[in-house]
Amino acid sequence: MTLSRRRIAAIVRKELLVYRRSLSIVVTMAVIPIIFIVQPLVSVFATPSGSATVLRHHHELLYMLAIPALVPALLTSYAIVGERQQGTLEPLLITPIRREELLLGKALAVLGPTIAVAYVVFGIFIAVVALFGAPGVPSALIRPADVVVQVIFTPLIASAAIWIAIAISTRASDVRVAQQLSVLASLPAVAVSTLIAVGVIHATLNLAFALGVALLVANRLGWRLVSALFQRERLIAGIR
């Protein structure tokens, strides 16, 4: 099976245009990162320079891995069920597009902005800490290993959250249900990153490697699995 880049790009372009013109989507993309940047900033600024060594035992930066887990959950949950409710799914499926192309286009359209938002927020956090943190705090908090983990795991976590949300959107019959389930489904990722950030789960290179490989495999399988779940007949005829 050969996938058409042109058709995938058409879906990505269309999705990005719709996002840009939808205020609720822009607000959603902005609010969640703000929520997740406040707690670490408060924690950092409440730490006097004498207590900076405490931060060395935590991975406060990794707390922000919740952003790529949550942002796409809300956006992607609309992907299929929203088109269906709006009556735009049938015209799409009438074209020669393959389900794999449609789903990949939908996923990429969310992945790009999610990664961008997550990196920008992360960059702002680093800059604020470096510029305004008490002496000793920036060096204790901003460790190269955590930065690398953040950079590598952001797309991996976002992709996993996207495939889960698309799977839910493919099976759900209502947008609100899809959104609620998608947020619920992203909570385990948020919980794990938070537990690592506060030191409950001990972060090691082996753990990072294992989680990275697991996410890579899950993302590859996710695309296949969601494609299998996507049945034109069920979606068009509305049968269960």
Place this chain on the structure above:
Amino acid sequence: MSYSGPALSAEGLGKRFGDRVAFADVSFEIDQGEVFGFLGPNGAGKTTTVRTLGTLIGPTAGAATVAGVQLTPENGVEIRRRISIMPETPGLYGRLSVAENLQCFAELYEVDDPSARIERALRAVNLTDRAHDPCGALSKGLRQRVALARALLNDPQVLFLDEPTSGLDPVASREVHELIAGLGHSGVTIFLTTHRLEEAERLCDRVAILNTTLRTIGRPQELRDRLFAKGLTVRTLAPLREPAALFGPLPAVESWHQDDDGGYLLGVSDPAVAAPAITRALVAAGADVLSICESHRSLEDVYLELIDEDVEVRSR
């Protein structure tokens, strides 16, 4: 992508959803360039038939060929490349402009020179001046026209129009009719589903009437001839004193009855032979003849006759 043979053919095609039969045992052949009307009441299976032929739904019985390609799951992409379907609801992205909607679909069809194709499609539906309007701000009639433009982007060999004038006012309906007639003249094969009979009568070369199963198929005139005896309507200034004595002996008249408007409906085998004989008899009887004309049975009469038969059979 030219092909020989019919544009569409179905042989015993059917679709069930569990115990429910959507449509069954549908067989027909549609020539290239033909405008074919697919009529039936709500729930008759028209839309499901279109979706089946358009590869959105798999048939549970029978076989079909669409634009020269066998209807199988493996051929779905190839068939969808050759056809277009305009669904009953336009399904446009309301936040995007007309041109942006069409751009997306031109890319999905991978057409050469999308801008020129969009321009041509917009010109075909008289919407070039609305290209940059958001679709959400258009009236229902204009949205239908955008949907029609979208369906034309890939130069389809077979164009399925599913209730294209549903919910439109008479003026908007007439505009869509003119567009469809224009497409028909340009040689596109059109499969038009509708329950508006005047629409089918006006636009279609042949029609089929579906009520889960195919009830009949043919040219509107053929269907009328098949179902109804030929007749003449006679109108006189005053009611005839003894119509039975006047019409009964005439060999050309097979039956007669008076209609609600005071006219006389005569069943005849050949109107051309019967009309002069009846005129002579009326004049001889001293009747003041206002008119003698051939009774016109509409497609609606054919439709109602067949659907009423179904209702009677089901109620037994």
